[in-house]
Amino acid sequence: METPHCGLLIVGAGHAGSELAVAARQGGWTGRIVLLGEEAGVPYQRPPLSKAYLLGKSDVDSLALRPASAYEAANIERVQGARLVAIDRAAHRVTLADGSTLVYEKLALCTGGRPRPLVCEGIDAAHPPTNLFYLRTLADADGMRTALRPGARVVVVGGGYVGLEVAASARGQGAVVTVLEAQPRVLARVAGPEVSRFYESVHRDAGVEILTGTGLARVECEGGRIVAVQCSTGQRLEADLVVAGIGMLANIEAARDAGLVEQGGILVDELSRTADPDIVAAGDCTVQHHALYGRQLRLESVPNALEQARAAASWLCGKPKPNHSVPWFWSDQYELKLQMAGLSQGHDRCVVRGNPEARSFCAFYLLGQRVLAIDAVNRPADFMQVRRALAQTPSVDVDRLSDESIPLKDLLAGTAVVTGKP
Ligand SMILES: Cc1cc2nc3c(=O)[nH]c(=O)nc-3n(C[C@H](O)[C@H](O)[C@H](O)COP(=O)(O)OP(=O)(O)OC[C@H]3O[C@@H](n4cnc5c(N)ncnc54)[C@H](O)[C@@H]3O)c2cc1C
Incomplete structure (x- = not known):
């Protein structure tokens, strides 16, 4: 044929x-x-x-x-x-x-x-426990949605974006949620300590238990299901479902x-x-x-x-338009919209503009006077301004950045510098 x-x-x-x-x-x-x-x-x-x-x-x-x-x-x-x-x-x-x-x-x-598979004592990769969930496909989400019910004890392994979003959604469904994060703070790979602290407190306020510096040591299974997890700290948590959000x-x-x-x-x-x-x-x-x-x-x-x-x-199609876009991303947890632009790697200072307690603020990641990246919580207009400016490696007046009486556009206006790469 x-x-x-x-x-x-x-x-x-x-x-x-x-x-x-x-x-x-x-x-x-x-x-x-x-x-x-x-x-x-x-x-x-x-x-x-x-x-x-x-x-x-x-x-x-x-x-x-x-x-x-x-x-x-x-x-x-x-x-x-x-x-x-x-x-x-x-x-x-x-x-x-x-x-x-x-x-x-x-x-x-x-x-x-x-999804990166969860490897630990008690998990047989050939026959994974039926209540161990990953989240990449619609089928994964349907399986998890069925298992999530009020009062279900959910252990989320991984305090990155997907793990924290699952935690917020599971809480919204009335589940009892614990997040295990091996690093000393959640979102450690992608956000600064100020933003991590904010999200930890938001989740705790919503009733989620966040255990940082805590890995998964092993799981206990009965009849092909996980019944409890043992943490690296020795703590044992009973579980109705375990969600692994440990990367891709x-x-x-x-x-x-x-x-x-x-x-x-x-x-x-x-x-x-x-x-x-x-x-x-x-x-x-x-x-x-x-x-x-x-x-x-x-x-x-x-x-x-x-x-x-x-x-x-x-x-x-023979009309080449190169992609030079500034990296950006968003995450929705509870009523909070987090929008991020740029790459914060290499920053020497983080300046917060706005009030985290009011749940509306921006974290600016700076290297000297230069803005490398922004995390904006419920601040879509600020986010858009900075995201656009990031294409030109902008600098700001760092000392006045947290002063909200000065419009952000005045702090960014006319300050673009083109001195090499961030
Ligand atoms: C739960 C979740 C929440 C997310 N939230 C956000 C967010 O808020 N904001 C954001 O910007 N990003 C988010 N992301 C990331 C975003 O979804 C991905 O970056 C995006 O889907 C990437 O698109 P893609 O086309 O590269 O891959 P995918 O959307 O994964 O599509 C790849 C497709 O290729 C198919 N495929 C793979 N291998 C083969 C093969 N060998 N043969 C044939 N088909 C194959 C797969 O089945 C799949 O359908 C999230 C991801 C997840 C899982």
Whole structure:
């Protein structure tokens, strides 16, 4: 049988894949576009899975990135339940898990990631406990939503964004929640101590027990279910469900075998091009050389997936628009919207503007006078201003930054400096 020829074959129908398909069509790709993915259904948004959807405040239809009719209208062929396992770059051919093959002219890898598995005494990886949950897919969220009921004792392993969002949503469902965080503070990898302290107090006020400096030593199972966890501190907690939010592993096995992986991701440039002129990649599975920072970055966020997808489409359509966007992210917990822009790594000072007790403030991460990053809690206007300014490595009057009688725009206005990389 002749191998089907796909024109543009996009593998992975998540945020990046869906965007790339539509952007390529809009950008003028006239050939076939095939959007192939492992999951069933219309490509959907992941962020609500730990937020409104887990809380039961939104339904499955509201998760769709775009309606099925949008793909039809753009003549994008969707192939569901299909898994790529190998890439033959020389032959421009991919092999799927069922043994079938597809030929491409251009290939886009948008395979995202999967949860990092919890490894500890008491967990048999081949037969994981039935009440151990991860959160990446709609199926994961549905499983967790069913198990979450008022009074359920939930142990969340990992005090990062996903762990804390699950904790807030589980609390909202009336569960009794404990968060274990091995680091001395929550959000240690992504936020400064001021913001970590704020979120710890918010969660404690909401009735969540936060145990920092506390790892998971082992789990006790009965009948294939976890009944208790033993902490590194010796504390024992009974549990009805355990949620692991300990990070992500990129889905890069086929790309690695094809020689496209460096530093744990598919290496791309600002046009999302890999080392192969006929293969682009976008989203969580990539590592990008970022011109703004002069180094390779691994970003796991929706905005990054979308920007990289658009850059890839622009290149494929012969109208290259490089992605130089400032990294940004958001997290919703309780009634708080946290928005972050820039990278705080390397800051020597953090200045808070606003009042954490009033639950409305910004944390500015500074290196000397230069703003490297901002975390804004319930301050969307400030966030937008600073995010825009960050593209030009802005400096501020640090001594007046916390003075709210001076408008932020006056502190940032005309202060852009272009003295090298942050
Ligand atoms: C619970 C949760 C909450 C989040 N909250 C936020 C947030 O508030 N803000 C934010 O910016 N980001 C958030 N993120 C991160 C964000 O969802 C990801 O950065 C984004 O989904 C990345 O898009 P992607 O297209 O690269 O990967 P994905 O959306 O993961 O899509 C990849 C797709 O590829 C498929 N696939 C993988 N391997 C193969 C293969 N070999 N063959 C075929 N198909 C394959 C997968 O099944 C998947 O459907 C959250 C993530 C999670 C899990």
